[in-house]
Amino acid sequence: MSAVHSSANSALLGNKECIRVSRALSELQARRPIRISASGESLLALPVDGLDEQRLGDFAVLCSPNVPKLVITQQRARSIGIKASTAMALPMSRVVGVSTIFDLAANAGNEGRLQVVLPRRQFGSLS
Secondary structure (H helix, E strand, O other): OOHHHHHHHHHHHOOHHHHHHHHHHHHHHOOOOEEEEEOOEEEEEOOOOOOOHHHHHHHHHHHOOOOOEEEEOHHHHHHOOOOOOOOEEEEOOOOOOHHHHHHHHOOHHHOOOOOOOOOHHHOEEOO
């Protein structure tokens, strides 16, 4: 393949990194898990959209022996009463169900009223 031909493919399709991100977003929109790798670390991500008890259980098995975590924005953490300066990863125990995850992730009716009973040392910053 000549340099001109390779350059034309890049111009038409985009660079490899952009293609990978686009494909990962498509997988998330299709409610499928993705693997994110950087700096020698990997994590699995599953969108909350479309989550049910079966999918949550299957994801927990896929993550085992690690415990799944719910990633929320700094703004969401503050709205549910957690003092946060960055996005956070909240560990989910084996007994946390989908309704609790929905409440933590997005339930507008719980603004400032949701009681999160997790020890402070379990919260993980994303930075």
